[in-house]
Amino acid sequence: MKLSFDLTLSFAAGQEPFFKQLQASFELGKLHFIKGRNGVGKSTLFRLLQGGIATDEQTEGSVQIAEQSFAVTDKKLGLLVKAVPQDSNAVLINAFTVQECLQLALVSKYPGLTVLPKINFPVLLKTIGIGSEARVNDLSGGQRQLLAIVMMLQKNPQVLLLDEPTAALDHANARLVMDMLVQLCADHNVTMLIITHDHDLMAVYAPQRCVELVRDEDTGLRKLIEH
């Protein structure tokens, strides 16, 4: 069972393509790293995988998740693929409690005048010392990152994209987040693609395989190569 894609993207009609038949394949239910130099297009790739296409952009291609194939423009893709941004603050509400944040993560499931139901508090958060009534404001960087990830996992995605989840964390917190990601990956049977520049983390958590997005100097096109 694989997650695979074949994507072509131009930022505007008539422009040279940024991605031209960019292809890769990842085993489902596993954790994978993607590295690449700044500006090479890692975040753009993640955006496309969620079905996020900006105005004027020209795209074609497909994303295949197990047996299902989706056109890159298909809105359903956004339901199966979720992303946690590099800055976890973007998906958290500082003034809320952890429980309220978890409730709000499922907000689109309920009509406007429904009182949001209480969430079964994830054991994982308890084990790292996050209480349900704790204010998001009071959490450490690592705890905030994990909360953001758990919020996204509540939507039951098949693929979770993480853009440098440990970039702002010290070594201990980075290891804590990565250990939890490995556990979440197994518990939820979700495929995680992680952008990182941290070679130590890659050596520990995915020693066999890392995919690098590179720009071909001759053609200017991006391609994914395996290490």
Add this chain to the structure above:
Amino acid sequence: MIAVLLRLAEQVLLYLPLVCGGYISFSLLRIPNFSTEGAFVFGACGAVTATTLVPLLHPAILLAVAVLAAMFGGMLIGACMGAIAAQGKIPYLLASIITLGLCHGLHVYVLGGSLKPLHGSNYLALDVMPMHPELLILTGIGVLVIALFVPFLKTQLGMCFAAYGTNATFFKHHGIATNYVVLTGILLSNALAGLSGYLVAQSSGFIDMNGGTGLSLLCVTALMLGNLCHKGIGFSRGLIPLIGMTLYSSMQQALLMIGCNLKYFTALQACIVLGVLVYMRKNHGASDVHSDHLGV
């Protein structure tokens, strides 16, 4: 003393829906929605027009019609501002200023002058208390507003309003359209302002075209007082408008009792707001009071 308390209660109840609406705009969504001032007058116009269209109904039904029409009138102004801001991609402050300009023209057209006396019967008045005939129905409306408002803040929409004010990018990452959240908030906020406009117009016996002027400052002052009280004592956040408006009206009544002229009260309000803002910036850091967030 009892007369002062009754007068105080009446004033609190008249403006309570407006301050609840202000709480949604200013404190939860944190947008400078000054179109509530226009919605206040247009709500009154809507209610009066609706009741004159169906004059033969039972007064209780006419009251319900007036309340609904007032809220609908307010919502129309909210829809106007929401459409300008969301569809025109205009900043909220500019959108509310443009809406106020449009409202002025509408009010001139509907009212035909700066004051319009209400000739029909007073649907708020009962024969129970001759000195304060409207107090009972106003209390009923006030209780209903608070009884709906407090639990509303715990609903999906209520939480979305608070989330939008704190972190608008949250919705983008969770795949929810922010236009829906903001537009609903503005509609609700202005509907409550329209209701207040009707209550004030019915209570005073006329619609004043300039009746809405300065009401944003009233909201901001009442909400600041309510917030300060909330931080000091701690009570359900849904009661901030009620407590704030009570403190605001108490100050007014106290000034009246010592013989002050209330025509200078707006200046005093401005001083209170300034004082609280300076206090908050000094004690809680500038980040607590974003320049666009009115500090409530």
